[in-house]
Amino acid sequence: MIALRQFSRILKYMLLLEFRVRDALTLLLSLSIMFAVIAGFGITSASLEPRVRERLFPALLWLCFMVNAAVALGRSFEYESEHKVLDGLLLAGVPPAVLFFAKATVNILVLCAGQVAGVTVLGMLLGASLVPHFGLFSAVSLLVIVGYSALATIVAALTAGARLRNVLLPLILLPLLFPLFFCAIELTTLILEQGILPLSSQWLSLLAGLTVVYVALGATLFEFAVGD
Amino acid sequence: MEQVPDTFPWMFLGYAVLWGLMVMYLLSLGARLRRVERDIELKGRPRDTP
Amino acid sequence: MESLSTAEKGTSASPPAPDRLARSLPQLEALAILLVAALIFYLLYLVFMAVPNERVMGAVQRIFYFHVGSAIACYCSIGAVLIGSLAYLGTRRRVFDCISEAGAEVGLLLSTMVMLSGMIWARPIWNTWFHWEPRLVSFLLLWMIFLALALLRRFGEPEKIPQHCAVLGVLGAITVPIVVFSIRLLPQIAQLHPQVIENRGLRDPLFVEAWAVGTIAMVCLQFLLVYMRTRIGMVQVRLMELR
Numbered sequence: 001m002i003a004l005r006q007f008s009r010i011l012k013y014m015l016l017l018e019f020r021v022r023d024a025l026t027l028l029l030s031l032s033i034m035f036a037v038i039a040g041f042g043i044t045s046a047s048l049e050p051r052v053r054e055r056l057f058p059a060l061l062w063l064c065f066m067v068n069a070a071v072a073l074g075r076s077f078e079y080e081s082e083h084k085v086l087d088g089l090l091l092a093g094v095p096p097a098v099l100f101f102a103k104a105t106v107n108i109l110v111l112c113a114g115q116v117a118g119v120t121v122l123g124m125l126l127g128a129s130l131v132p133h134f135g136l137f138s139a140v141s142l143l144v145i146v147g148y149s150a151l152a153t154i155v156a157a158l159t160a161g162a163r164l165r166n167v168l169l170p171l172i173l174l175p176l177l178f179p180l181f182f183c184a185i186e187l188t189t190l191i192l193e194q195g196i197l198p199l200s201s202q203w204l205s206l207l208a209g210l211t212v213v214y215v216a217l218g219a220t221l222f223e224f225a226v227g228d
Numbered sequence: 229m230e231q232v233p234d235t236f237p238w239m240f241l242g243y244a245v246l247w248g249l250m251v252m253y254l255l256s257l258g259a260r261l262r263r264v265e266r267d268i269e270l271k272g273r274p275r276d277t278p
Numbered sequence: 279m280e281s282l283s284t285a286e287k288g289t290s291a292s293p294p295a296p297d298r299l300a301r302s303l304p305q306l307e308a309l310a311i312l313l314v315a316a317l318i319f320y321l322l323y324l325v326f327m328a329v330p331n332e333r334v335m336g337a338v339q340r341i342f343y344f345h346v347g348s349a350i351a352c353y354c355s356i357g358a359v360l361i362g363s364l365a366y367l368g369t370r371r372r373v374f375d376c377i378s379e380a381g382a383e384v385g386l387l388l389s390t391m392v393m394l395s396g397m398i399w400a401r402p403i404w405n406t407w408f409h410w411e412p413r414l415v416s417f418l419l420l421w422m423i424f425l426a427l428a429l430l431r432r433f434g435e436p437e438k439i440p441q442h443c444a445v446l447g448v449l450g451a452i453t454v455p456i457v458v459f460s461i462r463l464l465p466q467i468a469q470l471h472p473q474v475i476e477n478r479g480l481r482d483p484l485f486v487e488a489w490a491v492g493t494i495a496m497v498c499l500q501f502l503l504v505y506m507r508t509r510i511g512m513v514q515v516r517l518m519e520l521r
Contacts, residue, residue, distance in 0.1 A: 154449070158442045161435030168433055172446065175422035176453050179460040186464070202463055210456065217452065221445045224367055228438075235338035235402045242341040242398040246348075246391050253387050257506060264513045271520060 006094050010102040018106050021079060028072035028114035033121050035064045040125030050127060057128040058188035064118050066148075066181055069111055070170035073152045076107055077160035086226050096223035100153060104218065107149040115141055128192070136197045137188065140207070144184045147211035150218040151176055157225035183207040314502050317495035324488040341399045343488045347496030348392045352420060354500050355385030356451050359427065363447030366440060375440040376511030378447050379431060380504045386424035388500060393421055412461045419457045423450040 018025065039060050043053055080086050089099060119137075123129055130137045155173045159165045186203045190196070197204065325340050332339035362378030365371070396414065397407045408414060427446055434442050 151449070154445065158430065158434070158445060161438065162430070163433045168429060171429055172426040175419055175426055176449055178419055179453070179456045182460050182464060206460055206463070213452070213456075217449065221448060224441050224445050233336045233402070235336040238398055238402045239337040239340055242338065242395050243344075245394045245398060246341075246344055249387060249391050249394070253503075257503075257510065260510050264510060264517065267517050268513070271517070
């Protein structure tokens with residue numbers, strides 16, 4: 001109960017901070033739109049058939065998401081690192097796992113906003129639509145975003161005090177994300193082409209397993225990432 | 229009779245790369261060890277044992 | 279008459295085991311280096327003097343004997359990273375951080391060797407430097423994980439590098455089997471890499487002998503390099519503490 005109360009208070013503080021500072025959110029939205037425009041222009045210039053463009057859409061969508069989110073989340077611990085906020089909270093007796101879950105939740109919300117922007121703009125420019133499959137795609141997106149956020153939160157904590165941290169985070173994070181990347185692309189392709197998401201799908205099982213593993217790892221290892 | 233392709237130059241390149249990398253790493257280890265031994269001598273401490 | 283303790287008994291008593299080990303360490307190290315060197319020279323003899331030319335690929339197939347051994351040694355390196363990282367997080371003893379650092383560095387070297395030798399082997403056989411097939415992609419990702427560890431070691435927050443690298447080591451090591459498993463599920467990536475061992479393609483006994491010696495030699499070399507690098511790391515740690 002105490003942990004839950006601490007979690008809700010810290011989450012409220014972090015959400016307020018993110019709303020006021022808006023570093024990660026602004027960066028992610030701008031990058032998503034910019035990448036989508038550049039990708040759309042490149043695809044259009046290549047004069048590809050609509051069928052081919054639809055086949056490329058899942059890969060481009062998730063490529064856009066993975067790279068832009070890694071760059072944007074490099075800012076996620078900027079304020080806390082500068083003002084030693086996490087040190088203060090840890091000294092006050094807040095469990096590191098609570099801090100992890102609060103930060104990861106904020107990152108999930110930021111990433112959801114970025115994903116909405118990316119899907120919308122890229123879909124409009126490439127003529128591919130996920131609206132008919134909104135429910136299925138949202139479920140897959142949410143699983144991917146939760147796993148991504150868990151991993152990105154802990155890696156961002158590792159690089160918060162490092163030199164070249166804005167470049168270091170994507171370089172360190174992206175190799176760890178490839179399994180999530182594969183799952184996201186395969187499931188999105190399945191949804192677009194067949195309009196179904198079978199529960200027996202190996203990719204769905206792998207995605208669910210990865211999400212659980214990354215959340216568990218993040219909660220366990222976070223104290224080593226932020227502590228002394 | 230089946231003609232065996234002449235891929236000797238590629239084999240030579242492959243081994244050159246493999247051993248080149250290994251030798252460079254061993255040389256860098258040696259350089260690090262010499263630097264560390266020099267630092268120890270400057271400090272005048274006895275040789276370290278693990 | 280009071281009985282003397284072991285330390286007071288004089289030179290007639292044998293020294294305790296850790297002291298004996300420390301005194302004979304240089305000889306053991308020299309013996310290990312000689313053994314590994316002998317294995318490597320024997321392997322080179324087998325590869326260039328004994329093993330016949332492979333009838334489809336020709337001479338370039340001889341890269342196989344170092345290539346496969348290095349790949350297996352890479353997995354040993356990531357194992358060293360995982361064990362060192364977990365042990366450091368549990369005990370905070372710097373020797374384990376040195377083991378993890380050594381494992382990552384040697385792993386980066388070996389995975390670079392595997393990637394480059396594989397690409398050089400692939401060029402005349404597949405007519406391409408790289409192909410998006412399961413083993414190559416999983417090794418490319420392994421290389422990137424070792425690179426990530428090296429980058430964090432180089433650019434990380436100075437006071438917290440050991441524990442941060444330990445965290446990343448655990449994450450990276452756990453990612454490796456996940457990557458290997460998930461890549462095999464990808465349907466459009468055709469299996470192009472030779473499945474020599476699985477398909478029992480080594481018919482000639484000399485091929486088998488060279489492959490076995492190559493694997494043992496590279497794994498022993500990996501252990502030796504990790505040991506040497508760990509020793510250097512420990513000395514550097516002691517020097518830093520003295521400053």
